[in-house]
Amino acid sequence: MTNWRLWIGIITCSLIVLLAILGPVIAPYEKDFMEPTGYYYNGPEDFGVHSSPYPPSKEHIFGTDQWGYDILTLLLYGAKYTVFVGIGVALVRIIVGGLLGMWFGLTGREGKKNSNSIFGLLGSIPAFVILYFLLIGITINSELSTLELIFLQAFIMIIIGVPGVYAAIHSKTNELKKDLYITAARALGAGRFRILWKHLLPHLKGTFLAMFVKEIIIVLTLIGQLGIFNLFFGGTILRLGGPPVYISISREWAGLIGQWRSFVYDFQWILIVPLIAFLLLLFSFYILSRGIEIRQKAILQKYPHI
């Protein structure tokens, strides 16, 4: 049986990456184009005002938001931030956490479990709350440029995520270390680095790949949760004077959901479009991870007796 999930995952993910790269080129409007509000007069019976938000139409496939920005254009411009930050942060987390985990898993003595309780306690304060406290002072109406802010935010996200990857790889390495081929390699005089590179890494390759894709989903979720609390990737503009308005500078997808999350009752296309885009993004990474998982499972199969 062909692993169709893997193929669909690979195809959709590459399409999304392509879209993220080419987004600004194929966008139908300029980044700051606003559909003007105005009058129309076609006859004594047929006149009135047209104003944003415009519903989906031929000119604006996904409609415009409350200020008249074309939603498709915003999505295409913002895609690169969402996609590449998700992939980049996950990749660095896996590389740093994985290498450290393997190294200390090999050197460490039998797995001590006393770190368990403190990790359990930390569970009472979720990761995005920690991020929230770290970012609230520097994200809203920030003096930093978008790019600086993105690097800073990505850096903090990497640091928050590394311990999780480290712990998983550390315990896995501790398990593998007991296997005979490691003992044999050791007896033959292989150094720690050689064991890591030639024996552990090939064995953990599949695990790393599966973890990487799952980590992308975790990072995207984290960005989304921060977006709900008005901390957008690339910075937030806060306009006061009247009800506070939060605007995402980078037009990153989770940020768009966050800034438009109150369009639940009316003009729902404004919220539905980025929501579907974000879900499609998650779905393509998910189906990819399922494909990898099934391929892994086929190698290490067990069968139930009843």
Next chain:
Amino acid sequence: MRIALSFVSLLTFILILAAVPLSLSVIDGNVTFSFESMVLLAKEYFVGLWNGDSFTYQEGIDRVQNMMQDIPAYFLTSLRYLLLAGILAVLIGLFISYWYSKTKQEWMKDIIGFLGTIPDFILVIVLQMGVVFIYQSTGLHVARVASRSADENAYLLPLITLTIVPTIYLIRTLSEKTYDVLAEDYILHAKAKGLKKPFIYIHHVVRNVLPFLKADLHKVIAIMMSNLFIVEYLFNIRGITAILFDGTMYQYNLTVNTLISLVIVYFLIYWSIRLLILILERVFAHD
């Protein structure tokens, strides 16, 4: 001793975390971090513990409120939602994972797995939109989209969200464990002795899956806590997390006390579910 040590480190962590927004700032394009103001805030908090200042907070411009009077109501609201959702999640999770572990249909796993990847905030927004859509097309008012006041809390949708996410996590992990348990030799032995399937399940499978549930419980409740923030925020529930994001003015002692109450909520939930597991053990794993 170790427990005391981890409590102290957690408290230090909270004191530091709550001070970060006040000590981390951007001045002239440079990120600056003031360690002194952090120490100062913590010191002020401890002095405040002595004379009671740490238990008051400012509301609006000039009203000073006593936290010990106000926090319990928020606290109980959160606790109520979490307890209900936690118990439901464990029971439904145990029930479904048995059936789920045996399905050969990979597409079922695809669907449940994808439901598990959908972030909680998207689930909330989709549920809210669904209710609005049903109302707009049929005029039927299925559930409250959000709480209008503390006396008129939305219940159905928040509970659905709070239950679904940990349940799916439990189904995914427990079904794997159930699958492994089903592949063990003692199950084969029981089957060879001619024991009926329900009997084997109740007496041998459940009791061997429960330890994994216990081990995974911290993770499950961590997921629920993270959900609680999103759910209370988007459904406008006046729970413990709502204090953190009420945001007229950042108050250090209020934040610290809220975070500490969150830890207390966490432990109450943790031990209540442990109690539930204990009861399940009495039912399924008694000798």
